Amino acid sequence: MRPNTKPQNPNFSSGPCSKRPGYDVNKLDVRTLGRSHRSSLGKEVLGKACTETAELLGLPEGYRVGIVPGSDTGAVEMALWSLLGARPIDVLAWESFGSGWVADITKQLKLDNVNIMEADYGKLPDLSQVNMDNDVIFTWNGTTAGVKVPNGDWIADDRKGLTICDATSAVFAMDLPWEKLDVVTYSWQKVLGGEGAHGVLILSPRAVERLETYTPSWPMPKLFRMTKGGKLIEGIFRGETINTPSMLCVADYLDALAWVKELGGLEAAIKKSEENLAVVKSFVDANDWIDFLAEDEATLSNTSICLKLKADAAQVKAMIKLLDSEGVAYDIGAYRDAPAGMRIWGGATVEKSDMELLMPWLSWAYQEITAA
Incomplete structure (x- = not known):
């Protein structure tokens, strides 16, 4: 029989995702609108987005949070273009986004010594075969397959390579073993239902060390540059964004973070x-x-x-x-x-x-x- 009662909120999209319960755009703190993102107020609000993210996620000491252009895709691309080439690579793919990173690594960056570990939709590659001497690129949760890695036990604590994790549909929804992850990316339009176009890039101290000791052989687009004179541009991780962000989207993100805190973290x-x-x-x-x-x-x-x-x-x-x-x-x-x-x-x-x-x-x- 035809049911009598419908969901109050019929928005079940996987991105952009449903806004939080009780969301009201009129209640956003929009003091930054019409102001420069480089004003003292703009930098304060952007910095707050970084620090509150780190606090709510319980990031380890020394991990940095930056707001970058291009949604999760932009954040992943920044990591791939800036960090890869120093070591052999294991790249895992079991759905479309992981396959996209395979294509970037092999067809755009044209890197050699790449081990591609693939699985059909519904399955995972054999995680026990991942070589932790290599840089490892993978999605924590395959958004288009509904398949996630069950845990981080397969990631060695004494790994020599970096782990680069696209976690856009996992951050704020799954328990991530941060000490095992060197680069984590996500977009707040996924789990938190924020507005699109911005990515979040989280770097471990090991990732920062790579950035400061390794220079890729290819030209680096301005939007991807995270170092200057061999040193990390720390401002990126204090709210001094590479390009102009939407301060309305940032206000929306801070509203979502406040909701998570009110929810119980x-x-x-x-x-x-x-x-x-x-x-x-x-x-x-x-x-x-x-x-x-x-x-x-x-x-x-x-x-x-x-x-x-x-x-x-x-x-x-x-x-x-x-x-x-x-x-x-x-x-x-x-x-x-x-x-x-x-x-x-x-x-x-x-x-x-x-x-x-x-x-x-x-x-x-x-x-x-x-x-x-």
Whole structure:
């Protein structure tokens, strides 16, 4: 039967993600609008975004947080162009974004001595085969596959290479072993539902040492330059951005950080996301026509929840269109390069009550389309 109650918030997009519960753009602190980002106020607010990020994430001593252009993609590109070439490389890919980093390393930077470790959608490469003498590039959570690495146990504490981790759909939603990660990137438009275009780049002291002791052989675009005279440009990690940021987006990000703090901090945000996954898991367990794309339960993403159905691609597309037209769920189709299916965002900005209300609508839509 057609359910009677719809989710209060039908925004289940995997990016840009749903705004936090109770969000009101009119309540943002917009004192910086119309002011230079290099004014004392602008630098104070940008610096606050960096320091509050480090505090909420519980970053180790010496880790630096910078706001950079180009969303998560820009942050990853800065790391790849600035750090790679000093050592052999292991690059892991099990979905489209990881495959994009493979292409950048092999086709754009044209680096030699690259070991590509790939797996199909739904699976992980064999993490035990990663060579920790090499620089290692990987996504913590494969946003388009719904497959995450289960933990950081496979990363050696005494590694010689750097670990460069694209964690855009993991930061503020998953417990990351920071001491094992040398470069971490994310965009606040993912887990925190912030506005797009800006990336966050987190560097460990080991990454800073590489930057200060190694110079790549290729020309470096201005937007990627993090050193001057062989020394890190520390201002980037105090809010002195490389190019002009949107101060409205920064105000939006600070609002999201304040919400995480009010929620109870990082652990509370992770718990909310895990509870959303639990709702979907119970539904999947009770219905034989739907399953996770991830094959190993230990690798199930609690943010980008990717599902496969006993239906052909046209039927899945029709289901998604039906749910959209009903105002029940927006933007839940699988990523264009992924197998046909659904991708439901389960980060902390999505309420468990809305996830619970969505599930019976999935059953209704499936029956409507497959019985037609």
